[in-house]
Amino acid sequence: MEVPNLTDVVQALDLAVFRRESVGVLRLLGNPPAWLEEVWPSVARSGLMDSVIEVSPYLDNFLIDADAHWKSGKSHRARSGPWVETAADGREYNLEASAMNVGGVSTLLVEDLGASFEQRRAMLQTARENMLAYEKLNAEVQRKEVLLHCVVHDMCSPLQNMMMALSMLDSEILAPEVRGMVQLGLQAGRRQESMIDNVLHMYAAEMRAHYGRDNGEWPGMDLRSATQRTIELNRPLFAQQNVTLAWDAESAGSGRRRLPGDEEHYERVLGNLLGNALRHSPTGSTVGIRFEEDAEWITIQVEDEGGGVPPHLQAQLFQKFQQGAIGRGKVGLGLFFCRIIIAKWGGEIGFSPRSGNGSCFWFKLPKLPTLPETKKPGPTVSKS
Amino acid sequence: MLTKKICLLGSFSVGKTSLVARFVQSVFSEEYLTTVGVKVDKKIVLSGDQEMMLMIWDLAGDDDFQRMNLNFLRGSAGIIYVADGTRPASVDAVLDLRDRVRTNLGDLPSVLALNKADLVDAWQIDEARLAQLQDGGWSARKTSAKDGSNVEETFSELASRMLSK
Numbered sequence: 284m285e286v287p288n289l290t291d292v293v294q295a296l297d298l299a300v301f302r303r304e305s306v307g308v309l310r311l312l313g314n315p316p317a318w319l320e321e322v323w324p325s326v327a328r329s330g331l332m333d334s335v336i337e338v339s340p341y342l343d344n345f346l347i348d349a350d351a352h353w354k355s356g357k358s359h360r361a362r363s364g365p366w367v368e369t370a371a372d373g374r375e376y377n378l379e380a381s382a383m384n385v386g387g388v389s390t391l392l393v394e395d396l397g398a399s400f401e402q403r404r405a406m407l408q409t410a411r412e413n414m415l416a417y418e419k420l421n422a423e424v425q426r427k428e429v430l431l432h433c434v435v436h437d438m439c440s441p442l443q444n445m446m447m448a449l450s451m452l453d454s455e456i457l458a459p460e461v462r463g464m465v466q467l468g469l470q471a472g473r474r475q476e477s478m479i480d481n482v483l484h485m486y487a488a489e490m491r492a493h494y495g496r497d498n499g500e501w502p503g504m505d506l507r508s509a510t511q512r513t514i515e516l517n518r519p520l521f522a523q524q525n526v527t528l529a530w531d532a533e534s535a536g537s538g539r540r541r542l543p544g545d546e547e548h549y550e551r552v553l554g555n556l557l558g559n560a561l562r563h564s565p566t567g568s569t570v571g572i573r574f575e576e577d578a579e580w581i582t583i584q585v586e587d588e589g590g591g592v593p594p595h596l597q598a599q600l601f602q603k604f605q606q607g608a609i610g611r612g613k614v615g616l617g618l619f620f621c622r623i624i625i626a627k628w629g630g631e632i633g634f635s636p637r638s639g640n641g642s643c644f645w646f647k648l649p650k651l652p653t654l655p656e657t658k659k660p661g662p663t664v665s666k667s
Numbered sequence: 668m669l670t671k672k673i674c675l676l677g678s679f680s681v682g683k684t685s686l687v688a689r690f691v692q693s694v695f696s697e698e699y700l701t702t703v704g705v706k707v708d709k710k711i712v713l714s715g716d717q718e719m720m721l722m723i724w725d726l727a728g729d730d731d732f733q734r735m736n737l738n739f740l741r742g743s744a745g746i747i748y749v750a751d752g753t754r755p756a757s758v759d760a761v762l763d764l765r766d767r768v769r770t771n772l773g774d775l776p777s778v779l780a781l782n783k784a785d786l787v788d789a790w791q792i793d794e795a796r797l798a799q800l801q802d803g804g805w806s807a808r809k810t811s812a813k814d815g816s817n818v819e820e821t822f823s824e825l826a827s828r829m830l831s832k
């Protein structure tokens with residue numbers, strides 16, 4: 284059986300094979316492949332690469348990893364990843380190096396990736412172009428949605444004024460035909476309110492909590508389990524960034540509390556504040572949730588150990604489109620959303636700097652008066 | 668001669684390769700050819716009266732398809748972070764990158780290029796945001812690889828930051 288000459292094999296593969304002589308010195312084994320004469324003519328000529336940093340800074344950097352690999356004696360290939368070298372005539376070559384231990388010899392292979400590289404690049408290119416198109420579309424959709432919210436929001440306030448004026452008129456003594464007209468106006472107003480409600484519901488369910496009407500009968504909230512759920516939801520994100528999430532479950536009280544609001548939105552508000560805190564938290568720091576309670580209020584605090592909020596930005600934090608100090612927000616609607624929810628519940632949301640460093644974002648909810656024991660069990664609250 | 672390695676980091680398609688091409692060869696191409704792997708360019712700059720050889724490492728854009736290999740940053744004296752001013756997400760990406768670089772290499776002299784400033788209509792980073800970034804410790808500039816504005820300035824700012832370190 285005929286056995287191919289290994290040198291021929293290497294040459295057929297277009298590989299340049301080097302042996303490590305000493306730190307930063309490589310000797311070419313066998314004949315130089317054609318590309319080597321284009322890319323590194325002096326190396327091809329002398330068969331020696333002794334100041335690698337001059338020849339190729341990239342290869343020089345890889346030799347640090349290669350040296351570690353050769354020392355380890357491991358048998359697999361350690362690859363450099365592809366890089367580009369430009370020949371004297373301006374042509375670019377995509378190369379990749381690998382370090383190997385072959386029969387006790389510290390060996391470095393350098394190959395011209397040629398066409399296979401082009402394929403890989405084309406694939407990545409398509410993937411990225413698709414990402415760009417997708418991002419663009421998303422941004423457009425988001426822009427439209429925000430615009431819609433603002434438009435609808437702006438439409439809401441004059442309507443509310445009109446409704447108030449009409450209601451006041453309606454409570455006066457009026458000639459019957461005038462009352463008829465006033466009620467027609469009220470009816471149309473209510474229809475418009477519900478249309479606005481529908482639009483908002485369709486585009487972003489969360490905004491409805493602000494604009495939608497409620498009958499004032501809150502189901503009450505189990506703060507401890509709602510908080511627990513939010514924490515569980517966020518824990519993987521925190522773990523990923525190595526930020527500790529700490530809270531004292533006891534301080535949340537237990538069971539269903541008589542509070543305005545509903546757990547679904549409570550969880551979204553808390554989730555927003557946690558996400559915000561995480562974005563501003565350095566690795567290894569802690570974000571804490573604390574509850575405080577007095578006769579009238581329950582206050583929920585989210586404290587981080589990040590850089591804090593610069594004074595000039597504090598006043599605008601809860602406005603539309605604000606992004607905090609170093610601007611790590613997504614779209615700046617998160618805190619605005621929290622504010623409108625909490626305001627709707629008759630609560631308050633705010634920010635206080637912490638002594639030392641970090642921020643404390645808090646919101647407080649008014650405790651509702653306890654119902655007489657005789658009432659049927661279950662959380663119904665009359666509007667006060 | 669004093670030699671300094673600098674790296675360009677940022678999300679894909681923000682214009683890293685274009686900024687280097689503008690700075691080193693004074694050329695620009697509209698065509699997007701994504702970088703796979705690394706290309707190192709050299710250029711001699713004068714900072715004050717100090718001549719300096721910059722080894723400019725143009726790295727592949729960092730994304731889910733291809734993570735940045737932190738080994739490439741070894742020996743860097745400075746970083747140019749690049750974001751695309753028409754894509755706010757690319758600014759967030761730069762903030763994450765800086766955190767990753769800091770944890771691995773500590774604080775390096777760095778500057779931020781908010782690139783594609785010539786695309787005025789699509790521009791998404793308002794002055795307030797720019798001020799925020801500057802408040803957050805960034806030396807940030809609006810740049811354009813296309814018309815060349817602030818490209819020299821970005822590299823020389825980094826050069827002088829590296830010298831004064």
Ligand SMILES: Nc1nc2c(ncn2[C@@H]2O[C@H](COP(=O)(O)OP(=O)(O)OP(=O)(O)O)[C@@H](O)[C@H]2O)c(=O)[nH]1
Nearest residue numbers: 680681682683684685697699702728783811812813
């Ligand atoms: N209008 C305009 N387009 C630019 C500018 N800079 C880059 N581009 C275009 O943006 C696209 C991406 O530019 P590249 O320089 O390849 O971006 P990159 O950051 O190297 O991308 P990756 O290598 O994929 O990470 C190309 O189509 C460029 O022509 C600029 O300042 N203005």
Ligand SMILES: [Mg+2]
Nearest residue numbers: 683684701702
């Ligand atoms: Mg590139």
